[in-house]
Amino acid sequence: xxxxxxxxxxxxxxxxxxxxxxxxxxxxxxxxxxxxxxxxxxxxxxxxxxxxxxxxxxxxxxxxxxxxxxxxxxxxxxxxxxxxxxxxxxxxxxxxxxxxxxxxxxxxxxxxxxxxxxxxxxxxxxxxxxxxxxxxxxxxxxxxxxxxxxxxxxxxxxxxxxxxxxxxxxxxxxxxxxxxxxxxxxxxxxxxxxxxxxxxxxxxxxxxxxxxxxxxxxxxxxxxxxxxxxxxxxxxxxxxxxxxxxxxxxxxxxxxxxxxxxxxxxxxxxxxxxxxxxxxxxxxxxxxxxxxxxx
Numbered sequence: 352x353x354x355x356x357x358x359x360x361x362x363x364x365x366x367x368x369x370x371x372x373x374x375x376x377x378x379x380x381x382x383x384x385x386x387x388x389x390x391x392x393x394x395x396x397x398x399x400x401x402x403x404x405x406x407x408x409x410x411x412x413x414x415x416x417x418x419x420x421x422x423x424x425x426x427x428x429x430x431x432x433x434x435x436x437x438x439x440x441x442x443x444x445x446x447x448x449x450x451x452x453x454x455x456x457x458x459x460x461x462x463x464x465x466x467x468x469x470x471x472x473x474x475x476x477x478x479x480x481x482x483x484x485x486x487x488x489x490x491x492x493x494x495x496x497x498x499x500x501x502x503x504x505x506x507x508x509x510x511x512x513x514x515x516x517x518x519x520x521x522x523x524x525x526x527x528x529x530x531x532x533x534x535x536x537x538x539x540x541x542x543x544x545x546x547x548x549x550x551x552x553x554x555x556x557x558x559x560x561x562x563x564x565x566x567x568x569x570x571x572x573x574x575x576x577x578x579x580x581x582x583x584x585x586x587x588x589x590x591x592x593x594x595x596x597x598x599x600x601x602x603x604x605x606x607x608x609x610x611x612x613x614x615x616x617x618x619x620x621x622x623x624x625x626x627x628x629x630x631x632x633x634x635x636x637x638x639x640x641x642x643x644x645x646x
Contacts, residue, residue, distance in 0.1 A: 354490070357566060358464065361488045362440055364570075365468035367381060368486070368577045369438045372470055373424055375585045376436075380428045385476060385593035387429060394428020396436070399633075403441045403601045405630035418443045423634040427641070430479070430592045434472040435637035441465050441628065447601045449627050450624065454560060455491030465489040465628075467498075468577075469621070472584075473611075473636040477604035479591045479612065480511055480553070483638070484580045485621065486540040486573045497559035499534070500580050501542055502587075503552030505604045511587045518583035519556050522575035526568065534558045544614055551614045606642040 380393035406413035421439030444461035467487030523531035534556035625635035
């Protein structure tokens with residue numbers, strides 16, 4: 352199997368994940384019966400394609416060179432205050448100043464190819480956890496997978512956290528019995544706010560530079576992570592989206608989002624990668640919530 356075959360299969364899977372997530376979230380919008388639901392119409396995704404522009408300092412064959420792009424899908428509704436499900440497939444050359452930060456980029460003279468699917472959901476209800484999930488494939492002089500998923504409840508929700516982590520643990524276990532503990536610890540280290548000495552959320556998994564001698568096994572693991580998220584997160588939402596909430600609880604939700612914003616703007620590697628490589632700023636920053644407060 353050639354690199355082109357692998358890339359085509361990867362993009363096909365990421366596209367399937369995107370489409371299935373959008374369908375699942377729209378179905379939840381249709382079923383909503385919680386506070387304010389009867390006064391609003393169910394949300395629907397608006398899809399906006401974009402093309403990648405050359406990043407500052409990037410050498411391209413011509414100003415009009417095709418560098419790939421993606422599609423941003425955003426829904427604002429009565430269950431999901433804002434949820435983005437983005438798909439991207441891009442290529443080009445890293446800026447020389449950025450190459451040392453990407454494995455294999457120096458050896459490939461900066462040439463890269465990258466594809467990914469990413470979802471970030473900010474909920475109307477303070478009783479439904481926010482979430483993030485992404486899986487990606489990046490190639491320089493060699494290729495690898497990365498990604499993860501994590502949950503950010505406003506209030507302690509042991510049942511939701513147990514279900515979420517249990518689904519991810521099962522996905523990891525089918526790949527490598529030791530993977531879950533390793534990736535869960537990595538998640539806890541990564542999604543951490545050092546300036547506040549606190550985690551961003553309740554955890555999940557995080558992995559990067561996954562490349563072994565068995566590409567099929569690596570790809571199967573990435574698919575298992577996506578499948579686990581597809582099954583567990585909509586179920587978590589469905590069980591909580593119609594619960595009543597108070598103005599004080601809603602205020603707690605908006606304050607909790609401040610931590611999310613701080614992490615994504617200060618520390619998130621995906622944000623840096625997207626902005627440093629000529630990604631669409633609106634797509635890169637779709638992770639930011641529509642409303643947030645700080646004390």
